[in-house]
Amino acid sequence: MKVLPLLLFLVTLAAAQQQPVQARQAAQQQTKNLQHLALQIRFDVQPLPAPARTNLVLARPLPQRPSAIKSPSYLLMLATATAATIADCESTSALLSDPHNHEINPLFGLRPSRARIYGISLPILAIDAWSSAWAKRRGKRWWPVTLSVAIAVHGGAALHNGLQ
Helix, strand or coil: CCHHHHHHHHHHHHHHHHCHHHHHHHHHHHHHHHHHHHHHHHHHCCCCCCCCCCCCCCCCCCCCCCCCCCCHHHHHHHHHHHHHHHHHHHHHHHHCCCCCCCCCCCCCCCCCCHHHHHHHHHHHHHHHHHHHHHHHHCCCCCCHHHHHHHHHHHHHHHHHHHHC
16 A cells, blocks of 8 residues: 555656646645545444354363373383383394394394494384373273284394394
């Protein structure tokens, strides 16, 4: 809205240089017209009505979600998965001290360091634990699956490494 009066002012200013008296009078008239139009626009706009307030009343309180972390079954599964993961990491590190052995997991590379093994394995275990807790809190029946897979994979790998 500020561009239009400025544009008109510049046009009338250019015309004023060619015909000084008539152009000045025309510019003054246009300025008065624009000011009058701006006043009309400002005062013709009505404010929006305030939205109607509604009171939301809940018929019953929201149910509280049970904590998965306090559940003995979840804690037992998590402790077993953590022990299996640590056993796998330690047995893998012990076997890699022999120069003839190498890692077959492509995530780790052929000769990973102990920090790399833990740095990859523990975040995956944390994701497993979080997804299992998320499912247990929502009452899903499949909540032990992710931790059971972690126990089976890391326990099997630790057993395999122990037999070497």
